Amino acid sequence: MLARGKGIAVWRQVSEILEAGMADGTWGRGARLPTEAELALRFGVNRHTVRQALRDLADRGLVRAQQGSGTFVERAPLTYPIGPRTRFSDIVVAQAREPSGLLLAETAEPASPLVAEALRLRPGEPVIRLETTRHADGVPISWAVSAFPAERFPDMAAVYRETGSFTAAFRAAGVADYVRAETRIGARIADALDAERLEIAIGRPVIEIDCVNSDLEGRPIQWARARFAGDRVRVTVG
């Protein structure tokens, strides 16, 4: 059950198993985990080791221990459904968590062949490029690079800087609604940049999602490549 000698501390493995139990619904928000003594017996480890694992979970805000009472689930990993209208803030709020984000970088630059194709532009046409991160309750969930046709959305960066919302920025540019035209999902291993932006260890699993959003006339308005912390998110399709 627990691997030893493989370079992953036993406490870490216990911590991850418990976290998986929260993600798969075994223990929902507010649920009481088994006692330390019980977990120690189950995992066949010393109670101190279990405490270390629980401490890790507590440090990450996933559980809260109450002396004499037990350890309770504060929040489970985020379920991130991909559908026609995928709106980060709505998803996070719907799970009683507070969304926030950061604009890391903004440039106006010529579209690369990949971006040009996705946005149905000629390579070299100007696009607005934004790098952003997304948090739930202050915990990094994803970071992304997005590209927008510069001609149609010249103020994208300014509005996003102000509002922190793509939906708001699109609305300000006259796009009242938009839908997901295309999604590609892959599994990656966190590199140094992921590690920094998502506050995870290099080598941890990362879900990479490439997508194109279109307005209701079918014109592409956004290409994005997002990388999610695989330990913090469960992606569902449909």
Added chain:
Amino acid sequence: MLARGKGIAVWRQVSEILEAGMADGTWGRGARLPTEAELALRFGVNRHTVRQALRDLADRGLVRAQQGSGTFVERAPLTYPIGPRTRFSDIVVAQAREPSGLLLAETAEPASPLVAEALRLRPGEPVIRLETTRHADGVPISWAVSAFPAERFPDMAAVYRETGSFTAAFRAAGVADYVRAETRIGARIADALDAERLEIAIGRPVIEIDCVNSDLEGRPIQWARARFAGDRVRVTVG
């Protein structure tokens, strides 16, 4: 770059970073890795720690060290492209590796609502259910549960037992070609069953892929849920 105090040994992190470098093409098969001294300098660790990482890679068959010469890539993680025709054996052979697999279990049983829907059957209609694992060069890559309409493929288990190939089994049942009708990709954490079948530690990343294959008339012929060892596979879409 390297996280300390997070329960993942430094050597393990170095090992995983090097493995990622092999996966993303930085070092292809046969390529010579940087020297131990160089890697120690780069990672800011003791050479002994680097040696531990390389030892791990060698133990897993990914590299081969030659004294006085260097350390060379034996093989990189498997790149697993998902497309209209996704055939495990072809993918593995194309990467100069030897595919193999095991039939773990076979039953004829009534279709669950999920399977029935995917195969356009009524719940309770009989399906052939197979549990299989897939290996490359003897290393477990994935395990899967598949379901087939029993009426159309009554001999699926027997033929698969003989040939170890779904493609061959379909052909024997008169389906000369089939395509991927639907794919759902998620990231999971390895549970006890994954750990056993994939020979990985519980808690390691697992890529879960639910799919439906159809014949060329669009009739669903197979539902499958596969779980890939995230450390051994890179999934690409398209």
Added chain:
DNA sequence: TATAATCGTCTAGAACTATATACAACTCAT
């Protein structure tokens, strides 16, 4: 052949992880 480069092995000490035992402090049920 000699030299430089590189992996392999060895010894030693410090830091981290895991186990064991015990007691304190708090919560909850009776």
Added chain:
DNA sequence: ATGAGTTGTATATAGTTCTAGACGATTATA
């Protein structure tokens, strides 16, 4: 109020990991 259950803290020991330094063995190059 009392007792049982549970988390919190402390001390000690053993095992593992990481660092450091040195030398041996093999390979590659001039």
